[in-house]
Amino acid sequence: MWNYEKRLQYPVNIKTPNAKIAQIIMSQYGGPDGEMGASMRYLSQRYTAPNRMTAAILTDVGTEELAHLEMVATIVHQLTRDLTPEEIEKSGFAPYYTDHTVGIWPQAAGGVPFNACEFQSSGDPIADLFEDLAAEQKARKTYDNILRLVKDPEVADPIRFLRAREIVHFQRFGEALRSVQDMHDAKNFYAFNSSFDVPVKCE
Amino acid sequence: MNQNYNSMNQNNMQAMRGGCMRTSMNRQEYGMNRNMTGQRSYDSRNINPRQNCGSNRSMVENRGMTERRSCDNNRETTERHSCDGNREMTERRFYDGNPEMMERRSCDGNREMMKRRSFDNACGIDRARSVEIPTGSRKELFCFINEVSFASYEALLYLDTHPADQEAMEFFREHNHLRNRALEEYARLYGPLTISTANEHENSCWEWMNQPWPWEGGDC
Numbered sequence: 001m002w003n004y005e006k007r008l009q010y011p012v013n014i015k016t017p018n019a020k021i022a023q024i025i026m027s028q029y030g031g032p033d034g035e036m037g038a039s040m041r042y043l044s045q046r047y048t049a050p051n052r053m054t055a056a057i058l059t060d061v062g063t064e065e066l067a068h069l070e071m072v073a074t075i076v077h078q079l080t081r082d083l084t085p086e087e088i089e090k091s092g093f094a095p096y097y098t099d100h101t102v103g104i105w106p107q108a109a110g111g112v113p114f115n116a117c118e119f120q121s122s123g124d125p126i127a128d129l130f131e132d133l134a135a136e137q138k139a140r141k142t143y144d145n146i147l148r149l150v151k152d153p154e155v156a157d158p159i160r161f162l163r164a165r166e167i168v169h170f171q172r173f174g175e176a177l178r179s180v181q182d183m184h185d186a187k188n189f190y191a192f193n194s195s196f197d198v199p200v201k202c203e
Numbered sequence: 204m205n206q207n208y209n210s211m212n213q214n215n216m217q218a219m220r221g222g223c224m225r226t227s228m229n230r231q232e233y234g235m236n237r238n239m240t241g242q243r244s245y246d247s248r249n250i251n252p253r254q255n256c257g258s259n260r261s262m263v264e265n266r267g268m269t270e271r272r273s274c275d276n277n278r279e280t281t282e283r284h285s286c287d288g289n290r291e292m293t294e295r296r297f298y299d300g301n302p303e304m305m306e307r308r309s310c311d312g313n314r315e316m317m318k319r320r321s322f323d324n325a326c327g328i329d330r331a332r333s334v335e336i337p338t339g340s341r342k343e344l345f346c347f348i349n350e351v352s353f354a355s356y357e358a359l360l361y362l363d364t365h366p367a368d369q370e371a372m373e374f375f376r377e378h379n380h381l382r383n384r385a386l387e388e389y390a391r392l393y394g395p396l397t398i399s400t401a402n403e404h405e406n407s408c409w410e411w412m413n414q415p416w417p418w419e420g421g422d423c
Contacts, residue, residue: 003397003398003399004397005352005396005397006395006396006397006414006415006416006417007345007348007349007352007396007422008347008418009352009353009356009419010219010353011346011349011350011422012418012419012420013420013422014420030310053363053364053366057360057363057364058364060359060360060363061360064360066358070417070418073418074417074418074420077418078418078420104286159219160222161219161220161222162222163222164221164222165222167222168222168357169359169360172360172361172363172364175364175365176363176364177275179364
């Protein structure tokens with residue numbers, strides 16, 4: 001279960017609002033490769049983890065993704081502070097503003113609302129871990145795309161931190177995948193689903 | 204005594220900015236694994252059936268000798284002599300080349316020789332005890348907590364997949380110790396950041412909700 005601390009994992013202090021960039025960064029909140037999808041994915045997959053290492057890494061990375069979710073929301077919140085209606089119209093922020101004012105609501109940059117189709121929890125540990133590896137790369141790619149568009153260093157700084165964390169998570173999931181493969185038959189990894197076919201003793 | 208803090212602080216600050224601890228922890232890059240034949244494989248394609256990324260090479264003889272070589276060269280050799288029942292020699296080499304050799308002879312009952320060479324003999328918590336928590340200003344202490352917590356969390360993730368790495372264990376102990384001290388100090392001076400450091404029975408009013416919320420900004 002979760003406790004929280006009254007601090008962000010990495011500080012976010014943005015002084016200049018910018019509604020245009022806020023829409024783009026919103027994608028990392030509720031978009032297909034965003035932190036909400038990432039945390040829900042890992043925290044959902046951990047129940048059918050076949051060994052302790054995988055369960056631990058899914059829980060701990062999932063928790064960290066919740067912290068990243070908070071950071072992204074903070075970035076969007078600080079970018080949409082003190083906006084005038086003229087600025088809202090000029091930046092193209094008006095459609096989101098109409099439905100949500102400057103509230104935080106999970107959607108992709110293109111407007112698709114966050115939904116559970118953005119992730120899968122397949123119950124097969126090899127499939128799940130490969131998806132997790134891909135998810136971290138997708139998140140890293142999105143941050144790369146955001147960094148190409150962002151000019152403000154106060155915005156780029158936390159984004160760069162988040163991007164580096166995705167790469168580290170990729171490493172950890174790779175190691176967990178290796179541990180799961182080690183549990184399986186060396187001649188055929190797919191001979192059975194270690195989360196379902198045999199009663200697995202947690203090591 | 205601030206010497207320790209400054210050098211550690213520099214490392215942690217740099218590490219935090221970079222998003223990852225630049226220690227031996229993150230040296231190995233998954234996805235660039237070489238198997239025994241020097242080829243890089245990402246998947247389970249069996250070029251050489253027993254020598255592939257993630258697949259264990261096992262050779263079982265009558266004496267019960269198993270040798271596993273995984274692609275990060277972490278070699279674990281276990282030799283058991285099951286005919287005389289009790290002798291077990293285990294040699295484990297962790298990926299930083301640190302040999303840990305334990306030899307137990309339970310047949311003569313009491314003799315147990317353990318030889319461990321750890322990377323750094325100083326205890327992490329001892330090192331941590333000599334570091335002064337910066338309490339000059341709220342912002343400084345808050346930043347210290349961010350940095351030390353980041354180091355702890357990074358070590359935690361690493362230890363999840365490398366549970367036997369002694370160096371990482373010491374690193375974690377050291378930084379977690381500092382983190383706990385710093386959180387207590389912060390709660391004492393400025394109010395709690397966590398519910399476990401909230402000491403509400405000293406207040407007449409619920410202070411927990413009055414602490415600044417993280418998205419308001421202005422820190423570090």
